[in-house]
Amino acid sequence: MIQFEQIGEIRKYRLARSILGRGLYFTACYWIDGLVVDTGCAHTLDELVSALDGLPINGIVNTHGHEDHIAANAALQAKYGVKALAHPLTLPVLLAPREKQPLQLYRRIMWGYPAPSMGSALGNKVETEHHRFEVIYTPGHSPDHICLYEPEKGWIFTGDAYIGGKDRALRQDYDIWQIIKSLKKIAQLNPSLLFPGSGSVRKHPREEILEKIEYLEEMGNRILTLHREGVGDRQISGRFFGREMPIAYFTMGHFSGKNLVRSYTVNRVGIN
Ligand SMILES: [Zn+2]
Incomplete structure (x- = not known):
């Protein structure tokens, strides 16, 4: 399933595997x-390649190596002969997705394995004909995550x-404290428009990000207090979020309240 939206000179494609007409x-x-x-x-790559048909394509940037962000690289490279630029840690995943990023069943159902593609390491900047993007390192969601920031327009x-x-749920491999640090980095840029990897384009990004930081930090402080008192991750999760959400069952516990708590306690860094 593919949906298209034009935001000024930017073209946005929303992509999802659809089942019974629902993304x-x-x-x-x-x-x-x-x-x-x-x-x-992988499930949406043919739709994306057709949707981009007729547009000039001179390069690809992957914000990170997760399977729902890289899968049409190979097809676009074969068609246009372009480079895929990404963080150095992403490159082995692009080359050998099955070996370097084995997917749990739910990820294979939702997104599937990407075909291998060739990547090159990003520098500090990416230039197109009319724009110059700064590469901002934003780990946390994954260790290889970057954002692209266009300072003249304020786009990120x-x-x-x-x-x-x-x-209310998180994957076990996310580092919540690094996520917060990266969000602060983005807020500091005070972008005018934020183009996220999922969800709608944000017109007041700084306010929304600051609100999110406040929520995550406050929750983190309360979780660490309980953790120091010896309360276990599962009990803390129960107190905060109640029963696990359906996503925890669908992902066999990979995406869960308990893992959100664990992300705070395992990765804790010097906050009071
Ligand atoms: Zn991701």
Whole structure:
């Protein structure tokens, strides 16, 4: 399933595997001035390649190596002969997705394995004909995560570094303290428009990000207090979030309240 939205000169494609006419989980791909930012998942790659047909394509940037952001790289490279630029840690995943990023069943159902593609390491900047993007390192959601920031326009493409809403479940490999630090970095840039890897384009990004930081920090402090008192992760999760949400069962516990708590307690860094 693919949906299209034009925001000024930026083209946004919302991509999702659909079952019975409903998109399972949408991820975004953007086209700006010949540059493709993220390329969706294996289940949507044909739709994306057809949707981009006729547009000039001179390069790809992957915000990170998760399977729902890289899967049309190979097809676009074969068609246009372009490079895929990404953080150095992403490159082995692009080359050998099955070996370097084995997927749990729910990830294979939702997104599938990408075909291998060739990546090159990003520098500090990415230039297109009319724009110059700064590469901002934003780990936490994954260790290889970057954002692209266009300072003259105030645009920022944030991949999964910013996800709207109040988290009640998280994956075990996310580092929540690094997520908060990266969100602060993005807020400090005071972008005018934020183009996320899923969800709608944000017109007041700084306010929304600061609100999110406040929520995550406050929750983190309360969780660490209980942790220091010897309360276990599962009990803390129960006190905060009640019963696990359906996503915890669908992902066999990979995405859960308990893992959100664990992300705070395992990765804790010097906050009071
Ligand atoms: Zn991701």
